[in-house]
Each structure stands twice: as structure tokens, then as C-alpha cells.
Amino acid sequence: MKKMTYAEAIRDGIRQEMKRDSAVYLCGEDVGKFGGCFGVTAGLVDEFPGRVLDTPITETAIIGSAVGAAAVGLRPVAEIMFVDFTGVCMDELFNQAVKMRYMFGGKAKVPLVLKTICGGGVAAAAQHSQCMEAWFTHIPGLKTVMPATPADAKGLMAAAIRDDNPVIYIEHKQLLGLGGDVPEGEYLVPLGKADIKRPGTDVTIVAWSWMVHRALAAAEALAKDGISAEVIDPRTLVPLDKDAILASLAKTHKLVIVHEAVRTSGFGGEIAAVAAEEGFDLLDAPIKRVTAPDTPVPFSPVLEKAFLPDEGKIIQAVKELF
Amino acid sequence: MQLAKENLLAFYQTMVTIRTFENKAAELFAAGKLPGFVHLYIGEEAVATGVCANLTAKDYITSTHRGHGHLIAKGGKVDLMMAELYGKATGYCKGKGGSMHIADVDLGILGANGIVGAGQPIAVGAAFACKYQQNGAIAVCFFGDGASNRGTFHEAMNLASIWKLPVVFVCENNMYGISNCQRDHMNICDISDRAAAYGVPGVTVDGNDVVAVFEAAAEGVKRARQGDGPSLIECKTWRWRGHFEGDPATYKNPEEQKTWLQKDPIPRLAQKIIELGHAGEADLANIADAVKAQVAAAVAFAESSPDPVPADVLTDVYAGQ
Ligand SMILES: Cc1ncc(C[n+]2csc(CCOP(=O)(O)OP(=O)(O)O)c2C)c(N)n1
Ligand SMILES: [Mg+2]
Numbered sequence: 001m002k003k004m005t006y007a008e009a010i011r012d013g014i015r016q017e018m019k020r021d022s023a024v025y026l027c028g029e030d031v032g033k034f035g036g037c038f039g040v041t042a043g044l045v046d047e048f049p050g051r052v053l054d055t056p057i058t059e060t061a062i063i064g065s066a067v068g069a070a071a072v073g074l075r076p077v078a079e080i081m082f083v084d085f086t087g088v089c090m091d092e093l094f095n096q097a098v099k100m101r102y103m104f105g106g107k108a109k110v111p112l113v114l115k116t117i118c119g120g121g122v123a124a125a126a127q128h129s130q131c132m133e134a135w136f137t138h139i140p141g142l143k144t145v146m147p148a149t150p151a152d153a154k155g156l157m158a159a160a161i162r163d164d165n166p167v168i169y170i171e172h173k174q175l176l177g178l179g180g181d182v183p184e185g186e187y188l189v190p191l192g193k194a195d196i197k198r199p200g201t202d203v204t205i206v207a208w209s210w211m212v213h214r215a216l217a218a219a220e221a222l223a224k225d226g227i228s229a230e231v232i233d234p235r236t237l238v239p240l241d242k243d244a245i246l247a248s249l250a251k252t253h254k255l256v257i258v259h260e261a262v263r264t265s266g267f268g269g270e271i272a273a274v275a276a277e278e279g280f281d282l283l284d285a286p287i288k289r290v291t292a293p294d295t296p297v298p299f300s301p302v303l304e305k306a307f308l309p310d311e312g313k314i315i316q317a318v319k320e321l322f
Numbered sequence: 323m324q325l326a327k328e329n330l331l332a333f334y335q336t337m338v339t340i341r342t343f344e345n346k347a348a349e350l351f352a353a354g355k356l357p358g359f360v361h362l363y364i365g366e367e368a369v370a371t372g373v374c375a376n377l378t379a380k381d382y383i384t385s386t387h388r389g390h391g392h393l394i395a396k397g398g399k400v401d402l403m404m405a406e407l408y409g410k411a412t413g414y415c416k417g418k419g420g421s422m423h424i425a426d427v428d429l430g431i432l433g434a435n436g437i438v439g440a441g442q443p444i445a446v447g448a449a450f451a452c453k454y455q456q457n458g459a460i461a462v463c464f465f466g467d468g469a470s471n472r473g474t475f476h477e478a479m480n481l482a483s484i485w486k487l488p489v490v491f492v493c494e495n496n497m498y499g500i501s502n503c504q505r506d507h508m509n510i511c512d513i514s515d516r517a518a519a520y521g522v523p524g525v526t527v528d529g530n531d532v533v534a535v536f537e538a539a540a541e542g543v544k545r546a547r548q549g550d551g552p553s554l555i556e557c558k559t560w561r562w563r564g565h566f567e568g569d570p571a572t573y574k575n576p577e578e579q580k581t582w583l584q585k586d587p588i589p590r591l592a593q594k595i596i597e598l599g600h601a602g603e604a605d606l607a608n609i610a611d612a613v614k615a616q617v618a619a620a621v622a623f624a625e626s627s628p629d630p631v632p633a634d635v636l637t638d639v640y641a642g643q
Contacts, residue, residue, distance in 0.1 A: 033573060034501035056471035056507040057438050057499050085437065088472075123357035123409070125420045127436030295639050298630075299420030300409030301357050306632035 001181040007040045009150035009182045010171060013157030014041070014077060016186060018048050021075060024161055027053040028062055028079025028115070037081050038117065038176055063089035063114060067097045070112040075161060083118040083170055084130050097166040098141030111164045113157075117171040118146075119210055119260060120308055124173075126296040129304075131209070131261035136168045137237045137270065143167040143191055144237045148212035150180035152235055155189030163191060174210045192239035196248070200230035203318050204248040206271055207258040208233055211309060215258050218314035227318060237267050242274050249275060249282040254321050256288045258309055263291040288317040325533060327600040331609070333375065333532045334595060337367040337588050338610050340391045342617045343400055347390070347407060347421075350621070351567040356407050358420050363391035365530075365562035368587035369494050370395035372535025373462060373555075376543040382430040382448040382461040384441030387422050388494075388561075389434030392464050397429045404620040410627040417630040418638065430459075438499075439472030441465060442491070446478045449489035449546075460488040460546040462539075468499020470513050479552070483520040488546035490539065491554045494529065496561040501573040517554040529557030530587040533594070560585070 004012065018024045026044060028036075032054040035042030045052040055062050059080055066076035080086050086093065093114065100108045120129035136144045145160055145167055147153040153171070160167040197212055198219050207215035212233045219229035230248050234241055249255060255275050257268035268289040275287055290309045298304055344362045351360050363370070366388075374383070374395035385392040393403060398414075406413030406424050414424045425433035432448060435441050445463030452459040469475065470493055482489050493513050497504045510516075517524025523545070527534045535557055542553040560582035564571040595601050637643070 030500045030502060037500070054502055054506065056502065057468045058471050058473075060473050088437075123420065124359055125422055125436065126418075127422070128359070293636060295635055296418075298418045298635055299358060299415070299423070300417035300630050302409065302629040302632065303417060303635050306635045 002184050003179055004150050004182040005176065006147075006150045006153050006171070006178045006180070007038065007176040009154040010040050010157055011042070011044065012182065013154040014044065014161070015047065016154075017158050017161040018044070018051060023073060024075045024077065025051045025053065026077045026079070027055055027066070029055055029057055029081050031079050036079070038173070040171070040176070041079075059085055059088035060092060063092035064096065066112045067092055067100070067110055070110045071100060071108050075111050077113045077115050077161060080114060080116040082128050083116045083132050084127050086114070086116065086132070093142070093166070094139045098139055102141060109164045110166050112166050113160045114166070114168045115171070116168065117173055119172040119174055120297050120304055121174050121210070123299055123301050123304060125299040129297040131259065133170060133237055134261060134265055134267045137267055141166065143239065145169045145191060145235070146209040146237065147171070147235060148175065148197070148209055148233050150178060151182045152189055152195070154182050155187045156191070156235060159188045159191050162188070167191070170209070172210045189235065191236045192241055194232055194234045194241035194244035196230060196244070197233045198229070198231040200228040200252065202228045202252055203254040203256060203321060204230050204232060204245065204252045205256045205258060205314065205318070206232045206234065206245060208235065208237065209260065211258045211260050214309065214311050215314055217311045218318065221311065221315055222318055227322060229318060240274070242278065245271065245274065246279045246282065249279045253282055253284040255283065256290060256314065256317050256321070258290045258314055260292060260309060262294050263289065264294050266291055285321045288321065290314050290317045325536070329375065330591065330595050330598070330600055333371050333536070334591055334606065335609055335613070336371045336395050337532065337591065339400065339613050339616070340367040340370065340394050341588060342610070342613045343390060343394060343403070346617050346621060348563070348567060350407075357409055358422075360407070360421050360567045361388040361565065362563045362567065363388050365582070365586070366494055366496060366559045367391055368532035368535055368591070369492065369529045369557045369559055370464070372532045373490075373492050373539040375536055376539045377430075377462065379429055380457070380459040382432055382445065382452070382459065384432050384445040384448070384461070384463050385434045386441060386464055386466060386469070387434060387436055387438070388466070389424060390421070393424055393426070393431055393434070396431050398424070398426050398431060400617060401620040401623040405624040405627050408624040408627070409629070410624055411630040411634070412623070412627040416634065439465065439469040439474040442469070442472070442474045442478035443481070445489050446482045446487060449482065449487040450485065452488055458547065460490065460543060462490045462492055464492050464494060466499060467493065467495040467497060467504050467513060468502065468507065470516065471507060479516070479520045479522070479554070482552040483522050486549065486551035488549070489552045490542035490546055491552060492539070493554065493556045494559060495556050496559050498561060498565070498574070500565045503573075512556060514554055514556040522552050522554060524554040524556070526556040526558060529559030530585045530590065532587060532591050
């Protein structure tokens with residue numbers, strides 16, 4: 001184990017796979033000599049000459065070219081600087097990358113990682129703060145990965161690169177500096193395997209990315225009030241580890257889902273549907289969602305604080321079930 | 323073209339206002355008073371000033387993430403801008419937008435923008451509306467060298483050219499898109515060369531010479547108003563600061579930076595004004611002092627303004643609510 005930040009762990013995951021497989025390359029805006037807008041890819045350009053490429057501002061071609069390169073044998077890690085800019089390369093993702101295999105009758109594979117970052121809390125306003133994972137989970141053929149800890153960040157990055165399918169790997173701005181123990185040497189976290197971030201018996205809280213940490217803080221506070229909350233981090237939304245969620249519900253019989261994304265058609269609705277369809281008999285209270293409201297992300301820190309789900313809002317939702 | 327004394331003094335006033343506003347924003351950001359991202363226009367003042375001096379309040383502009391200069395040159399009010407940078411309820415966007423999204427639709431300012439290249443087709447749409455409504459107005463699209471590589475550039479230029487729309491594309495070539503310098507992000511020296519691909523005029527001017535910018539823009543604006551269609555003006559300039567405040571910009575060549583700082587557009591204009599006998603040093607200093615007071619008042623206004631209230635999050639999502 002080695003102490004690392006989340007940002008360093010992402011880089012370590014990329015490094016591990018670039019060392020292992022010469023088909024892996026990294027490209028995107030300012031990922032090379034600048035080391036990425038958030039410093040995540042710092043130094044890789046020197047470690048891997050010719051394999052870390054700065055692109056112009058050209059998201060359409062970043063992902064479009066990654067699709068082409070992947071289809072003929074490379075394994076691109078293509079960065080879109082903020083998840084908010086994926087609109088610019090959406091066709092390349094949802095009509096090209098993910099459909100090639102199916103449309104060609106299984107005769108192609110497109111092993112690409114779209115690496116990007118989401119999230120609010122830094123007053124970056126409406127076009128640099130969003131959580132848009134539900135857009136991506138609604139695309140069959142695409143896998144959606146959202147790590148919450150340094151160890152998961154490394155292991156999931158490596159697994160995403162090794163996966164033979166298009167994967168969107170979404171980091172969170174609030175987590176970049178978060179420290180934690182990360183296994184040294186080769187380390188993989190399988191896609192589709194949830195992690196119980198805190199065991200408990202009275203209520204299940206499902207949260208991912210930054211919200212895992214807010215859920216953990218809420219669980220700590222709830223424990224003092226005699227409520228034992230289990231915090232489940234699915235880590236990947238597609239594939240979703242339904243079994244982990246249902247197993248937890250079998251213990252707690254209560255479900256609260258927390259996400260930073262806006263409420264309507266958020267992925268919380270999908271998890272609630274899974275619980276209702278496959279775990280109806282396990283539930284003994286209504287399902288609760290704690291989410292952002294259905295608005296763009298506001299700039300003013302006062303407004304953004306009101307917008308974001310937080311510990312207080314999670315505690316309140318849990319208490320309404322008791 | 324011999325510009326009148328009033329024109330040159332107005333340019334000076336605008337450029338000094340932009341510089342003073344931006345220096346203050348840098349200082350406030352460093353002091354931790356401004357949340358979020360702040361991208362400053364210091365060194366590029368001649369571009370917005372020279373272009374917007376050809377426009378009326380009825381004309382439209384689209385701006386960028388580096389938008390404060392465009393807003394001031396198009397008549398934006400510094401107190402409402404400053405309040406928006408602070409995220410206050412009295413700001414241009416009631417604190418909902420911040421630096422990257424300031425707009426004043428009544429002044430034809432269709433917003434700064436957080437998405438690089440997004441303004442290009444929006445300006446085309448505004449220009450289409452001007453032509454459709456035959457109201458005599460035009461649109462100007464400001465964008466960077468980096469943005470000229472977006473697909474939106476090609477699509478907007480092409481559409482504007484076949485529909486002969488009254489729009490002027492103004493490329494602010496400050497030679498960098500964040501850390502990526504022009505020679506690494508495109509294979510040509512003059513972005514104005516791209517105009518030929520659309521069959522429209524393209525010119526390159528010294529973007530640190532406000533008179534040269536004004537004259538080139540006058541030509542493009544005239545074409546647009548006469549119904550002759552779009553044109554492209556490339557203004558070569560230099561971003562003095564990092565990409566955003568807090569970026570040490572170690573990727574820049576210090577020698578190049580030094581050379582460009584010597585081409586400061588403001589003393590260049592001052593010298594011209596003095597040589598022509600339009601004003602003396604003391605007169606220009608008086609202008610600068612008045613601007614300083616105006617910016618100080620804007621800060622005082624912002625600081626004494628109320629924050630928005632949490633319930634405001636939910637308003638302004640849909641029209642007709
Ligand atoms: C579509 C999109 N891609 C990337 C970014 C990130 N970004 C913000 S500003 C910028 C550089 C823009 O360069 P340029 O157009 O030359 O404008 P300048 O900053 O030099 O004024 C980049 C890459 C963005 N905001 N939007
Ligand atoms: Mg630039």
C-alpha cells in the first residue's frame with residue numbers, strides 16, 4: 001500500500017496500463033506538457049514519449065479519432081476536459097463508439113476510455129459543474145465508471161482500459177486531492193462490483209462519486225442518533241451491481257439514494273426501479289432520493305450550496321423513514 | 323483614415339477601463355474574494371475596443387470565457403459586472419452566471435460563454451434574425467485562435483457565407499489555447515487564410531493597434547450592413563496573464579512574453595494621442611483617475627450588495643413561470 005491522492009492514483013492506473021500494453025495511448029486538450037487542466041496526467045508525456053498527445057480544441061475529433069483507432073487495434077484513453085463538453089462529441093460516442101460492434105454483427109470492438117471529470121462545489125457555474133452520468137447510462141454498449149476513492153480510481157482506470165468496450169470514466173473535481181491507501185503494483189477493480197463503504201443495519205444509502213463522502217459523513221452523524229446506515233458505492237453504474245444493493249436491502253429494508261445530478265431522470269430513478277421491481281418485498285418504507293433540484297448549476301456559492309445535496313439533506317431524508 | 327480626437331479619446335477611455343477592471347479582478351481573485359474561474363483580457367484591450375467602436379446598441383455580439391473586455395467595450399456596466407463576479411443578487415445575472423456567463427441582452431451582448439466555439443453559430447443566428455427582420459443590425463462573433471479549430475467555426479463560416487449574413491467573425495489570436503501554442507495546434511500562420519475556404523474576405527491586423535483594428539472592423543461592418551455578407555478579421559495579440567487566474571503559465575517563453583509586454587496597446591495609443599496634440603499626459607492621467615474611481619465604486623457596490631437567497635436557485639429555469 002502507498003499513500004496517494006485520487007489524482008495520483010488515476011495517473012498510476014494509466015501508467016500501469018501504458019507500461020503493460022503499447023497499444024494504450026493518451027490524448028486530449030492540454031494533457032501533455034500542461035499535465036491536464038487539473039494536473040492528473042502530469043509527467044506522463046515524459047514517461048511515454050510519443051504516446052501522450054496534446055490535441056487542439058477539437059472534441060469531435062478527439063473522440064471520433066479514438067473510435068477509429070480503437071476499431072483497428074489501439075486502446076485510446078481520450079480525455080474530454082470537463083464532462084460538460086461531451087455534448088460536442090456526443091455523436092462520436094453514442095452513435096459511433098458504442099454501436100459499431102452491434103451494428104456490425106459483433107465483428108468489431110471499440111476498446112476506448114473517455115476520461116473526463118464532473119461535479120460542482122467550486123463555483124464553476126452551469127457549463128463546468130454538471131453531473132451527467134444518466135446521459136451515459138442510457139446508452140446501451142457503454143460502461144459508466146465513477147470512482148470515489150484513490151484505490152478505486154486506480155483499479156477502475158486499469159480495468160476500464162483493459163475492457164474491450166467503450167467506457168466513460170468520470171472523475172470528480174472535489175476528490176482530486178483526497179488521499180488514501182492504494183495498492184502498489186498491478187491492481188484492478190472489476191467493473192460491475194459495488195463496494196460497501198460502511199456497513200450498517202438500519203438503512204441502505206446508495207451513493208457514488210463525491211456523494212459517497214457526504215453519505216459517509218451523514219452515516220457517522222446518524223450513528224450518534226442510533227441509526228446504523230450502510231453506505232453502498234456501486235462504483236460503476238453500468239454495469240450495476242444490483243445484487244449488492246438487494247443484499248443490503250434484505251438487511252435494512254430501507255433505501256435512500258443520493259446523487260449530485262439533477263433529479264428528473266437521474267440514475268437514482270433507475271436504482272429505485274430496480275429496488276421496486278426486484279426488491280419490493282424487502283422494502284418496508286418508501287424509497288427516498290436526495291438529489292440536486294431540476295435546474296442548471298448556479299454560480300454564486302450561496303446558491304450552489306443550496307443546490308448541492310449535503311450531509312444535512314441526507315440525514316433529514318433518512319430520518320423521515322424512522 | 324484620420325480618426326477624430328473624440329474617437330481616439332473614447333478608445334483610450336474604454337481600454338483603460340478594461341485594463342483597470344481586469345487588474346482589480348486579478349487583485350480581488352488573489353485576495354480570495356472572487357469565486358470560480360476568472361479569465362482576464364489584459365493586453366488584448368485594443369481588439370474589443372476597436373471592433374465595438376463600430377457598433378451600436380442594436381448590434382449583437384457573442385463573447386467568450388475571456389469576456390470582460392467585450393462587455394465593457396459594448397457598453398456593459400462595470401458595477402453590474404463586478405457584482406456578478408462576486409456572485410451577488412445585484413449582478414448582471416443575479417449571481418447565477420458569474421464571470422463566464424455575463425450577458426446584457428438589452429445591449430446586444432448575447433453572453434460570455436463557457437463552451438469554446440459555442441458563440442460562432444449563435445452569432446450566425448443573430449445575424450440571420452437581423453437580416454430576416456431587416457432591422458439594419460449586424461452581429462459580431464469574438465473567438466480565440468483555439469476556438470478556430472472547433473467544428474463550429476467551419477459550420478458557422480460556411481452557413482454565414484451561403485446565406486450572406488451580416489456577421490463579422492473576429493478571431494483574437496493571442497497565440498495560445500490554454501497551454502497549447504498556435505504553432506502546435508494548427509498548421510498555418512494566419513488564421514485569416516481560412517476565410518478563402520468560404521469565399522469571404524479575410525484580413526490579419528495588429529491586434530495591439532486599436533486604430534488598425536477599428537479600420538479593419540469598419541470594413542467588415544460596412545460589408546455586413548450593405549448586405550455583402552460575412553468576413554473574418556484576425557487580430558494578432560497576446561494574453562499577458564495565465565489562461566485563468568492561478569495559472570503560472572510556465573509553458574510560455576519568457577522572451578516572447580517580454581517582447582509582447584513592450585507592445586502594450588495602451589501606451590501606444592497614448593503616444594499617438596499626445597503626438598497628434600489631442601491631449602496631454604495630464605489629460606490622460608485624469609481619464610485614468612476617473613476610471614479608477616469608477617472601478618472602485620463598482621467594487622464598493624458589489625461588496626455592499628446582498629447575496630442571492632437560496633430559493634432563487636429554482637427561478638429562471640423556464641420562461642413563463
Ligand atoms: C468545447 C470546449 N472545449 C474545451 C474547453 C476548455 N477551454 C476553455 S478556454 C480554452 C482555450 C481557449 O483558447 P482560445 O480559443 O484561443 O481562447 P483564449 O483562452 O486564448 O482567449 C479551453 C481549451 C471549453 N471551455 N470548451
Ligand atoms: Mg487563444
